Amino acid sequence: MTQAQSSNSNIPETDIHLFEDSEDADNHTSDSTATRLSLQFQLDDTYLGQRIDQVAALIWNDYSREKLKQWLKDGHLLVNGNSVKPKYKCEGTELLTLNVELEAQTTSQPENIPLNIVYEDDDIIIINKPVGMVVHPGAGNSSGTLVNALLYHYPKSSELARAGLVHRIDKDTSGLLVVAKNLEAQFSLSKQLAKKSVYRVYDLIVYGNIIAGGTIDEPIKRHPVDRVKMTVLPGGKDAVTHYNVKERFQHFTRVQARLETGRTHQIRVHFSYIGHGLVGDQVYMPRVRVPAGASETLNDVLRGFKRQALHAVQLGLQHPRTGEEMMFDAPWPADFSALVDMLRAENAAY
Template sequence: MEKVDVPENLDETAPSPHRIQLPREWRGERLDRALTRLFGGHSRAEIQEWLAAGRVVLEGRRPAAKTRVAGGEWVVVDPPAAEDRDEAWVARPVPLDVVHADEHLIVLAKDPGRVVHPAAGHMEDTLVNGLLYRFPELAGVERAGIVHRLDRDTSGLLVVARTPHARERLVAQFKEHAVDRRYLAVVQGEITSGGHVEAPIGRHPRHRTKFAVVEAGKHALTHYRVERRYAGATRIEARLETGRTHQVRVHMAHIGHPVLGDPLYGGKRRFPGGLDEAGRAFVGGFSRQALHAGRLTLSHPVTGQQLTWEQPPPADMARLLAILEDSAT
């Protein structure tokens, strides 16, 4: 066998990108498993993220995680820089609303306006900063245990893995669409009945900060059910079967019923009918998407027990719903 450039449990201080020859005896092994053996400090889920982000090139092509290696071929791996990964995240006393916590997972109720991951402009006031402060052991878990996200201005339930094993199991559930996520939303216009939107989502071709239904996008499926109709607005429950960025917001806008208050996808604001002056002022000033992740069901990553959490909407959305109810009477 030819020399392997990088041994198992690769030294992260070595120059990047890494050029590695896969051992011939690994023939038939999944590529994500093979790379997890080489990069011993990273979980399989993180390796899969590298593959999805195009950070791995196998014999001149960008492979899928499930690719079976032939053995003996060369792979180039360019891991994210340390400043782009968990190592740069710091613990800070950010308030957390903990709904559930055991030795394997944590469930949070996220307030609107709170960013999940540190990023430019929000390096020390995010949920991750607060998690690292309150649960220091999360420093040893990839992405501080975060397995899914909510947009900054979307409120609701978020699950966090407390151990590497729990994170891998939870990530698998999300990939298998085995996690049931239900959103409460108020959308513009009157929807007559429930249904679903099955349309691929990808980057907007002109506005790179937005997403859109595009032919080359990733498969996305949203189910929705009408809970209450108002004059010019509808309260719905949306259930995600996939988890694309801005999925509910993009899909509802795509069918002509954008989420009320949505600054990216809402278009020209249409006021529900029957509002008094105070109600119209409140709705006019509602500057975030009226979207709340109110119900979460999953299997416990260790016991397998099916667990469900429910969380009422925060004060601003509760008041919006009350105003709409008053306008309907």
């Protein structure tokens, strides 16, 4: 095990959202770098009768079907060493080879934004993301994001889909995430996330008293009315959260959660669903709940805590090149530590 920073808490055993649940097959090989894409894939009979452009889009889903079609037409994507048309029907025995010089995959601009890098080598970067940083540019967030910072720190990330990101955490959630520095690492990490072998643990503070640990197994989908929210509803994507109690206070509980799946807002939705919303969560717990008899100091701390009390405290993965099992920890940020200290002090007063 490779150990990085130590956490403020002891962990006996995640709210990270996969961009796509990748289904990369085991017969995928790559000797790519960030600049030159060089891939091979051996088909089997599960692809029999499918169009080659559809198959390529399934296998290499980091790239659009239109881009893959163009690579077919330009002779960069070959079938058994030969050029074929996008409508070519697969026999299920072909060897696909893709060799192409990568272009920039993002229009985002590099920005000199400091990053808290826990670990970095030629293949991966482990980052401890601060509260308030958006991971990926979007509507209303075209700059100041983690992607903008990555493009400055490692310019070749512009040649990777999503600048090498394989998962993300919410703007107001702090903690660890991994970024790939080349396509081989990106494929490997996406596969590990899809197979649920990436170990991700979060610390959180919830309202109310949770008596014991357990598992929340409830499907999650977009809220039918409030499109900003996710919610538990039949027909949603499978979502499983394991949790255990780490510390009990008079009216609050510190919990650690480990996710089997990576749905949007999963931890926040699941704990709200069981009646224990996260302190500071202005989407799922919009009203601050100050317990009766709370001190003025606790009242001020609760009302002043303007983000969900959620921190990605531990991340474990297999190194995409060496296969080494690696584990990283990130200490609580100052606001999270201050909240826990306040709850401990208040608890001692009862």
